Amino acid sequence: METNKILNADVLDIIFDGKNKEYGAYQLRKAYKKTLSRALVITGSTLLLAMGGTVLANFISNNGNHRTFNTVETSIAKLHAEDPLPPPPPPPPPVEQPKMDIKQIRFTPPVIVRDEEVKPDEVIKDIEPDAAISTKDVKSDNTNQVVQAPIEETDTKVIEVKRPDEEGKIFTAVEIEAGFPGGQDTWISYLRNNLNGDLPVENGATAGKYTVIVKFVVSKDGSVSDVKCENDPGFGMCEEAVRVIKKTRNWTPAIQNGQQVNAYRRQPVVFLVEN
Secondary structure, eight states, rough: OOHHHHTSSSSHHHHHHSOGGGHHHHHHHHHHHHHHHHHHHHHHHHHHHHHHHHHHHHHHHHHHHOOOOOOOOOOOOOOOOOOOOOOOOOOOOOOOOOOOOEEEEEEEOOEOGGGGGOOOOGGGOOTTTEEESSSBBBBBBBBOOOOOOOOOOSSSEEEEEEOOOOOOOOSSSSSSBBTTTTOOHHHHHHHHHSSSSSSHHHTTSSSEEEEEEEEEEEOOTEEEEEEEEEEEOOHHHHHHHHHHHHHHOOBOEEETTTTEEEEEEEEEEEEEEOO
């Protein structure tokens, strides 16, 4: 481009000087302002038409549908608070049943000693048939040790309701404990006559008093099983006590709810070793 034409030439003419202006880019840039103005005018006109159409449609709809509303006069009434309900009466106090101790006889565990060495508090008392075996002596006229089964009354007869026996269950606490055939005196005599009192000395036990607690199961058929020592002072005393108790049979089963049940029994056996 000549020098005298540069000052009056358009920027596009300077940029595209010596280039192919017929390619298309020159024409697009040359008509850019006109195209932009035309697009803005068209967009604005479209928006104005849309807004005007919406306003016109609302105007026509409001003029064509006239709604009337009925007004009802209301008044606020005064509400009176209801009287509070009285509190419920307190429950009656529980009636305490008079407690009566059961007649009990203190049980003395057998001790293998000479007759002249038996202390007054270790004397074995005769077990009365209507007294319960316990750890103390209790004098009472109440000898009822068995809890009676509930009675269901009907119109024409009385039916005794018994609780079903739980097969295989071994009770740890029962109403009547299992008993040795012949009674408590026979049981103590059996232990004294069959326990080897010299066994601890033969095994080297020092002088003293040793107590072995043996726990075993008396089944409903009177057999003895699961004989174990809860403690073992050693010197063969546990094995000796277990051996003697395993030899027993034909026990009277324990009673619970009027039925014979399997139950545990604990038996203390005392060995006295002298110098």
